Amino acid sequence: xxxxxxxxxxxxxxxxxxxxxxxxxxxxxxxxxxxxxxxxxxxxxxxxxxxxxxxxxxxxxxxxxxxxxxxxxxxxxxxxxxxxxxxxxxxxxxxxxxxxxxxxxxxxxxxxxxxxxxxxxxxxxxxxxxxxxxxxxxxxxxxxxxxxxxxxxxxxxxxxxxxxxxxxxxxxxxxxxxxxxxxxxxxxxxxxxxxxxxxxxxxxxxxxxxxxxxxxxxxxxxxxxxxxx
Amino acid sequence: xxxxxxxxxxxxxxxxxxxxxxxxxxxxxxxxxxxxxxxxxxxxxxxxxxxxxxxxxxxxxxxxxxxxxxxxxxxxxxxxxxxxxxxxxxxxxxxxxxxxxxxxxxxxxxxxxxxxxxxxxxxxxxxxxxxxxxxxxxxxxxxxxxxxxxxxxxxxxxxxxxxxxxxxxxxxxxxxxxxxxxxxxxxxxxxxxxxxxxxxxxxxxxxxxxxxxxxxxxxxxxxxxxxxx
Numbered sequence: 001x002x003x004x005x006x007x008x009x010x011x012x013x014x015x016x017x018x019x020x021x022x023x024x025x026x027x028x029x030x031x032x033x034x035x036x037x038x039x040x041x042x043x044x045x046x047x048x049x050x051x052x053x054x055x056x057x058x059x060x061x062x063x064x065x066x067x068x069x070x071x072x073x074x075x076x077x078x079x080x081x082x083x084x085x086x087x088x089x090x091x092x093x094x095x096x097x098x099x100x101x102x103x104x105x106x107x108x109x110x111x112x113x114x115x116x117x118x119x120x121x122x123x124x125x126x127x128x129x130x131x132x133x134x135x136x137x138x139x140x141x142x143x144x145x146x147x148x149x150x151x152x153x154x155x156x157x158x159x160x161x162x163x164x165x166x167x168x169x170x171x172x173x174x175x176x177x178x179x180x181x182x183x184x185x186x187x188x189x190x191x192x193x194x195x196x197x198x199x200x201x202x203x204x205x206x207x208x209x210x211x212x213x214x215x216x217x218x219x220x221x222x223x224x225x226x227x228x229x
Numbered sequence: 230x231x232x233x234x235x236x237x238x239x240x241x242x243x244x245x246x247x248x249x250x251x252x253x254x255x256x257x258x259x260x261x262x263x264x265x266x267x268x269x270x271x272x273x274x275x276x277x278x279x280x281x282x283x284x285x286x287x288x289x290x291x292x293x294x295x296x297x298x299x300x301x302x303x304x305x306x307x308x309x310x311x312x313x314x315x316x317x318x319x320x321x322x323x324x325x326x327x328x329x330x331x332x333x334x335x336x337x338x339x340x341x342x343x344x345x346x347x348x349x350x351x352x353x354x355x356x357x358x359x360x361x362x363x364x365x366x367x368x369x370x371x372x373x374x375x376x377x378x379x380x381x382x383x384x385x386x387x388x389x390x391x392x393x394x395x396x397x398x399x400x401x402x403x404x405x406x407x408x409x410x411x412x413x414x415x416x417x418x419x420x421x422x423x424x425x426x427x428x429x430x431x432x433x434x435x436x437x438x439x440x441x442x443x444x445x446x447x448x449x450x451x452x453x454x455x456x457x458x
Contacts, residue, residue, distance in 0.1 A: 014279065018303050039335060039422075040321055042271040044282035050243065051280050053273035053317035055339050074247050088282035092269055092424065097447070100375040101363045102385070106268060110284050134330045144415040146329040156331070175432045186373040187439050189431040191450045193268075195321065198421035203404045210416050218326070221420045 014114045015167035025168035034109045034168060035060045035089055039137065039195075043067065044086040045078045052078070058087070059129070059136035063163040065113060066120070066129040068156050076157045079117040087113040087161060093172065095191040099181040107172050107190065114165040120158040129158045140217025197221035243343045244396035254397035263338045263397055264289045264318055268366065268424075272296065273315040274307045281307070287316070288358070288365035292392040294342060295349070295358040297385050305386045308346040316342040316390060322401065324420040328410040336401050336419065343394040349387040358387045369446025426450035 009015070009026045017024040025031070041058045044051060054075050058067045065087060069076045079085060094107035120126045130153075134142050148156070175188045200218055202211055238244070238255045246253040254260070270287045273280060283304050287296045294316060298305045308314060323336035349355045359382075363371050377385070404417045429447055431440055 039324075040319060040337070042273075042282050042284075042317060042319070044271075044273040044280040044315075046275055046278075046280050049275075050313050050343070051273040051275050051315045053271050053282050053315045053341070055271075055317060055319040055337065057335060084279050086273075086280045086282045088271060088284060090269060090271070090284040095268075095366050095426075095450070097367060097370060098374065100377075100381075101359065101371060102375075102377050102381040104363050104366060104370065104374060106286060106366065108269070108284065112282070114279070130330065134333050137324055137333060137335065138326060138420075141326060141333065142330060145327065145333060146331075146410060146413060148329075148331050152329075152331040174430075174434075177432075181375060182434055184375060185436065185439065187431070187442050187444055187447065188435055189429050191367070191429050191447065192427035193424050194427060195422050196425035197324075198423060200418050200420050201403075202416070202418040203406075205403075205411055206417055207414065210414065213416050215416055218416065218420065221324070 009163070009166040011167070012165050015112065015165050017167065017169060020169070023169050023171055025170050026166070027168075030170070031111050031163070031166055031168050032060065034091060034111045035065070038089045038091055041065070041067070041087050041089045043075065043079070044088065045075065046083060047074060047078045057133060057137065058089075059132040060163075061129065061132050064160045065163065066132060066158060066160050068130065068133055068158045071155055071157045076159065079159050080119040080157070082116050084114065085117055085161065092193050094193050096175055097188055097191065098175040099177045099184040099186055099188050103175065103177055103181070105171060105176075109168065109170045109172075111166065111168045113161055113163060115161050117159040117161045120160050126153065126158045129160065130156070138217060138221070140215065144215060238392070238395040240396070241394050244341065244394050246396065246398060249398070252398045252400055254399050255395070256397075259399070260340050260392070260395055260397050261289065263320060263340045264294070267318045267320055270294070270296070270316050270318045272304065272308070273317065274304065275312060276303060276307045286362060286366065287318075288361040289392075290358065290361050293389045294392065295361055295387060295389050297359065297362055297387045300384055300386045305388065308388050309348040309386070311345050313343065314346055314390065321422050323422050325404055326417055326420065327404040328406045328413040328415055328417050332404065332406050332410070334400060334405075338397065338399045338401075340395065340397045342390060342392060344390050346388040346390045349389050355382065355387045358389065359385070367446060367450070369444065373444060
């Protein structure tokens, strides 16, 4: 077991970056920040020898990642069988316009998690995980949205994976041209990209008395775009 | 072989949606639009029994997807071995704030492609694919950025997968609450999300004469945010 109080994840064969090793990050804070910013992960699993990659919501709770799905879905069945999986979370931060096509690149931060999923069967852990999953989408929402009924709970499978074998890969900053290409007379630089919220759209069946009652926790999603350099 | 002139991809066992079948889409135009809007795909492959999910750039050319990587990388070796892979492309469009936690959801569009990758060895096809890969990031850039040298070409492996076994899954629109939940007195609706470009950041080593010479093809990336309802 990894030492959960260490600042860094322990590097294993699966988490050793073979290429661009300088882009590897095992710092726990860097990994957590990427996981907490992203809405979607891509889960890779094998069913009948065929790899599948399925996008889904997720949430982190300390050193666990949780996801959920319908009981009986192909993914949940495959994941709860105890086979090795890979969970990848990617944030795209910019387009890197180098002076050569070869060095044209993207800025990104991604995390890969390896391990086996376990089905969460303890009812308290399951309820807490489902709260986390809703709060990950929009913190504060569980104060107002109706909690899951027993029937809904029984229709939902929750799975967890330990953050034990984890690596991040980060490409940030400026163009990285070959020395002789800096003299090419073309604009070069980075176009930053950010997933940006727009004006909230009320549900057409919303009671008109509630039209302007957007909860405070929705408002941070409608700030002017701030773009880090 | 699928009929490449048909409007729809042929449904196979792998591309049959087991859950939320009403969200399935096999329309070629819908699939192409998702692939052409996204910058990153997630490639799932198996190496020594372990699934890996790697984010990477890609480009579509008619009914082919192309990606590239360093010759000798784990992914490229695994992909060129002829094993089955899965390529998933996901666009996140919004947060769906339902009146119950159970119906809280996200709006998204994703495409799954199944099949085997082939390494592109024909030099003309390889050069054309690399052009497509740069143009996919920013159309127009290959007019100005230096083309790949023979040495760079030899360091780069290009792989392709046919768009034959393909499905899309789309969740769009409003909240979808249980009938009895519509009376819960809470704001409900959608927070749209869009990957939005910021102000282009010139490379610090850019010749000052070029600071204001941002090419026209970069400018469309710096438009005010337009958000479809």
